[in-house]
Amino acid sequence: MSPTLAMAPSPEVLFQLRAAESATLLVLLLGAPLLKGPTPPHATTNGVSEITTVVRAVKTPRRQLVVFLLSLAALTAFLDGSVTVGLAVIKHVFETNLPPWKGTEFHSVALLVAFAGFAIIGAFKEARGAPIWQSKLLKLFVFAALAFDVALAILIPLVVPIWHMYPDPNPHVPNGSIDVPVGVTPAVHFGLTVFRVLVLTVLFPTLFFPRTVYEPVEHSAPVPQNGETSLLIPAAAAASAETSAGLAAPKAKYGTFNATPSTAPPSRAHTPAPSIGGPSSSADARPSRTELTWSEIGGRLKRLAPYLWPHKSIALQLLAVICLLIVAAGRVINAAIPFKLSEVVEALTHKGGRHTVWSPLLWYVGLRFLAGSGGLGALRDLLWAPVMQFSDRSMSQLAFDHLLNLSLAWHTRRKTGEVLRILDRGAAINHIFELLVFNVLPTIADIAIAIWIFFYFFGPALSIVIAAIMVVYVGVSVLLTSWRTRLRREMVDADVATRGIHTDSLLNYETVKYFGGEEHEGERYREAITRYQKFEIRVMGSLSLMNLTQNLLLSAGLLIGSLLVVLDTTHPQEDIVKRYIVFITYLAQLYGPLNSLAYIYRSINQNLIDTERLLDLLDEPSEVQDKPDAKELIVTDGVIEFGKYNVTFSYDGRTTALNGISFTVQKGGSIALVGESGSGKSTILRLLYRFYDLAPGDGAIRIDGQDIRDVTQASLRKAIGVVPQDSVLFNNTxxxxxxxxxxxxxxxxxxxxxxxxxxxxxxxxxxxxxxxxxxxxxxxxxxxxxxxxxx
Structure with missing residues (x-):
């Protein structure tokens, strides 16, 4: 042995360092769930004078960079452990039996769990509104990891020179040597350690230098914005006695004979509840939407079921059942694929057994074809197309018919662009049933089959580890998806507002041109699209964070499971390759559905959010409806009695539009309604057409003695000819x-x-x-x- 090696530190020092680093980082990780987010700063005054602050400096942690660097550190640990697994599978070399690499497998797992754990807990805390990226515990964690890894990077070249492989024969290795290129394995371990030191060197100062953003300070209450649920004239604005110029503001006269508030009983029992098109007392009256619970999701799916399942068509139901059988067949095929693959590998590696490879190979290729998108999946999609079209058709027709049946009161308040965007996004509802049938049920089946196979073929330890990873994965995914749901809801609202401005400007193109409003409208749209993109980038960032967190969990499960399989000494070394192939194939088939489970939950939530406002629209009641026993209007002389007992009407229950109106139009007679703008002339015509109904006690309108509330709307409007004041034509011939x-x-x-x-x-x-x-x-x-x- 050379003098250099004789003076080198003992390999036991490396083992002790790895053990100490693993224990330290895991102990610090245990304290992460107890961390609380930073307390927001409070404004202070000096009691002498108040200085109006125009902007304020807001310090925000560099979250994306911190998570990225933590993930890189976790990746180095994963690759470190993968080297151990690769040697055991390919060369049947159990590296951890060699003194310099003793405890490497546990060290790799501990570092992967520690770094990934902090990234995941940080994401969890941020979703709860308590980010921990600047906590002292995280800084101590990174400092400890950096110190240990610097020591390892210094000692590894001294204990195991990277220009040698293993200088002495090892009794644990057949033939006393290892058939691996000289210096490859030590160089990989050393290189990953050095790279992790570089990553932590960048991460440590990043925690001390957050990003500073200067934001304007709002000194007054925000001005309510007229949204789709606002009144034409908000109550606060109507009550104001002066305009911004200091002049007396005229009281609202829209649809009224006078400007005085109504003293008569309101013609409505109540103002319609705030909804997509209904009025509200203020722009803020619309309640903030809370996160959907599982019971709410179930309730909405139950409500949508009649429009998603073809309950009136036996043929479509039969096609749906056939599709379900195809899905069940796919589960059996997926369970058989790993075993056929292992038979192919065993036939190829068995001496003198090449003649037996064709049978398992053909089986494997055939099963893979059926499991692919061009096999059973293509047949299922073809058979499912009519069912999907039924869902699209029923929901589109339902929404369209409901819009046409809503009262004029609703249509005078709606914004065309926003309604069209709601209908566009509401189309996502048609994908919910498809997700449930072709994703949820197969995913549950695949997970159950894979866990049972792990338990039966690999023992309870591996099945428990994989099941634990799965539970944590699903829990974290659901939590982060709920967080992303709130962000996406804000983005959808901003998108709807953008579409409203876009459509409003196009519908009033001539007006924009008359008054040279191009720049003004462009600025409005620019502000709206900028606001939308601000929410969009937050949604995209949250998606990246969730994907990163999920990948860290899957990597931890893969590394721990691989080590359990390859280091299992109860089976002969010759079976390692076969067992590992079965394990890795089933793990891939498990992680696929597991990833789909988070995607399914995310997709269902997003689809329900996108359709939430469509459901609100479908909930909007039609204020004018025919009575169950309504009859056809029979016109004889055509005598119109308007308010024989005086007609009183109010649009909103607060301001009187008509008060004690009474007149009669005899057969062949004519009548002219004369009055100032807003005096109620159009209101009379709308009441005659039953765009609104008079409340009991507010008078009646009769044609040839028949109360128009007692006849069908179709027969009433068919009997009356009208030339509207605003001549609007369809975009047709x-x-x-x-x-x-x-x-x-x-x-x-x-x-x-x-x-x-x-x-x-x-x-x-x-x-x-x-x-x-x-x-x-x-x-x-x-x-x-x-x-x-x-x-």
Whole structure:
């Protein structure tokens, strides 16, 4: 033995250092769950004078960098342990039996658990609103790890020179030597230790130097923003006696004969509850949405079941059952694949047994084909397509019909762009049933099968470890998903607001051009999209953090399980490869569904959030409904009695729109309603059309003695012709728009109507005649042409 090796420290020193580092870091890790987040600073005053602060410095930890560096340190531990596993599987060399590497397997696992544990607990604490990235315990943890790893990096070259492999024959290795390139294994261990030292060297000062961000200070209460649930004139604004210019503000006159508040009993029992289109007393009246509980998720899924399951179609139900059988067959195939793979490996490695490889190889290839996306999965998708289309069709039709049946009161408050975005995002509801059938049930089955196989073939120790990793994985994933759900909800709200501004500006394009509002609208949209992107980047960052945390847990399970398999001395060395292949294949098949389980929970939550506002929309009641015993309106003389007993009406229950109105229109008679703007003329027409219903005691409207509340809305509106003040046309042909007043009208009837409106000659002068498309809201026609077509 050379003098250099004789003067080298004893290999026992490395073992003691590894043991000390493992114990120290794990003990410090145990204190991490007890940490609390930093206390937010309180504003202070000196009692003499108050200085208005314009901006304030906010110190935030470099969370993403800290988590990234902790993950890199965990990765070095994982790779360190993987070297031990690789030697045992490939060369049948149990490295941990050699003095310099004694305890390496436990040291690798301890460091992986410690670094990954701090990253996971930090993410957990941040999700609870108590980040610990600047805690003294974490700083002490990193300092201790750095000190131990520096000592290891110094001693490893002294104990085991990296230019030698193992200088002396080892009794634990066949033939007294190891068939590995000289210096490879010590160099890998040493290199990973040095790399971890570099990572910790960067991490340690990062904990002491957080990022400083300067934020503006708000000194006044935020101005309520008119959202989709706000009144046209908020109560606070209506109550204000002065405008911002100091002038007396006129009281609201919208839909009223006078500006005085209503003294009559309100025509509504109550103002509609805040919802997607309903009014509220303030912009903030909409309650903040809390996190969905499991019972709430179950309740919503139960409510959606009639629209997701084809309960009225036996053929579609049969297809769904066949798809379920295909899913069950896939579970059996997945369970058989690892065993067939191990048979292939055994046939290839067994001396003189190559002639037996074809049978297990063909079985393995066939099973892999069936388990792939082009096998049973393709057949399942093909059969499932009609069921999925049923779900899409039923939900889309339900939402569309409900929108058309909502009252005018709701439509006067809604924002078209926001409603369209809600309908777009609400389409995600159609994927929930597919997730439940093709992900949840198969995942539960795969996990149960894999755990049983681990217990039966590898013993209780491995099954307990994998089950524990699985439980922690699911728990952490659910918690982080709940945190991400809150962030995503804010992002969805910002996205809906952005869509509302976008659509509002396009619908009022001419007005924007009239007043040169391009820059103003561009700035509004820019602010909205910037706010949306701020939430979007937070959602993306939270996703990266969750994926990183999940990967750390899976890596810990893989390393611990691999060490348990390859270091199991109860089986001969010749079986290590076969057993390890079975283990790693089943572990991959377990981690796949396990990862899918977190994805499923995340997807269901996201889909339910995306559809939450659609469900709110579907919950919106239609204020004007036909009575169960409503009859068809029978028109004889056409006498209209408006308020024989005086009509009183209020839109919101606070301000009177009509107060004691009474008149009669005799057969063949005419009546003109004259009054100032907002005096209630349009309100009378809306009541006649039953866009609103009079409350009991507020009078009645009768046609030929029939109370219009007792007849069907369809027969009432069919009996009345109207030329609306605002002539709006569908983005369709002229013939379509003229014929809209009588569905199924013949071409001759359409042309006769155009002649009566004195627009026929003008229409036939167009290149496409009656097939001319008028554009959105009839913008391709002149004002007079649009009015005549509307008539």
């Amino acid at each position: 002229i013939a379509y728009n003229i014929g809209y007043g009588k569905f199924g009208a013949t071409t001759e009837e359409i042309e006769n109507a155009a002649r009566a409106a004195q627009v026929h000659d003008r229409i036939i002068s167009f290149p496409d005649g009656y097939e001319t498309v008028v554009g959105e809201r009839g913008v391709r026609l002149s004002g007079g042409e649009k009015q005549r077509v509307s008539i």
